[in-house]
Amino acid sequence: MYWVALPMWADNPDAETVEPRExxxxxxxxxxxxxxxxxxxAVPTYPLRREEPTAQAVDRWAWKIQWTPAIGCRPAAPIVHVWDCEEAPRDAEELDVFAALEVLRSPGAVPCTECGADVALGPLA
Incomplete structure (x- = not known):
């Protein structure tokens, strides 16, 4: 097997430009x-350097749970948020990715679409 880096183009919506990406x-x-x-x-060949995780990379995998109230015959349901989401309860316990995925398996559970939890956890759930 070979590890190949290909040049691609990607939109940068903040700058409203298109930029090269690997x-x-x-x-x-x-x-x-x-x-x-x-x-x-002339093609460079070099091993990829393994980067040490930063505090931001570690924080990115913290999740919080918000419980919606039970209404009528509908039971309370959890919403999984990224730890720093505006909608996440400030006093909620921070969970790792495995605990967050376990919560998503419960009936009625959904990942938040505002903070991107649906993008991060959706393919794994």
Whole structure:
């Protein structure tokens, strides 16, 4: 298997521009082969450096639970938020990703769409 970095373009909505981004993907030897007539001696080859996690990277995986009240015959349901979401209860316990996913398995549970919990946890749930 080969680790390949491909140049891509991505929208930057804050600056209203398009900028280059790097997209990395694993390829098998059958998928990654030299193209006839192309020289590869100028292509940089170096190992990726493993970066130490920062406080922000650690915080990003903290989650909080907000319970909606029971109304009529509908039971109370949890909403999973990113730890710093405006809607998240300030005094709620911070959970790790596994605990947040366990909460999402309960009936009626939903991830918050305002803070991006649905984007972060949706594919995992």
């Amino acid at each position: 997209y990395r993907v694993w390829l098998t030897p059958g998928q990654a082969y030299p193209i006839d007539g192309v020289r590869y001696d």
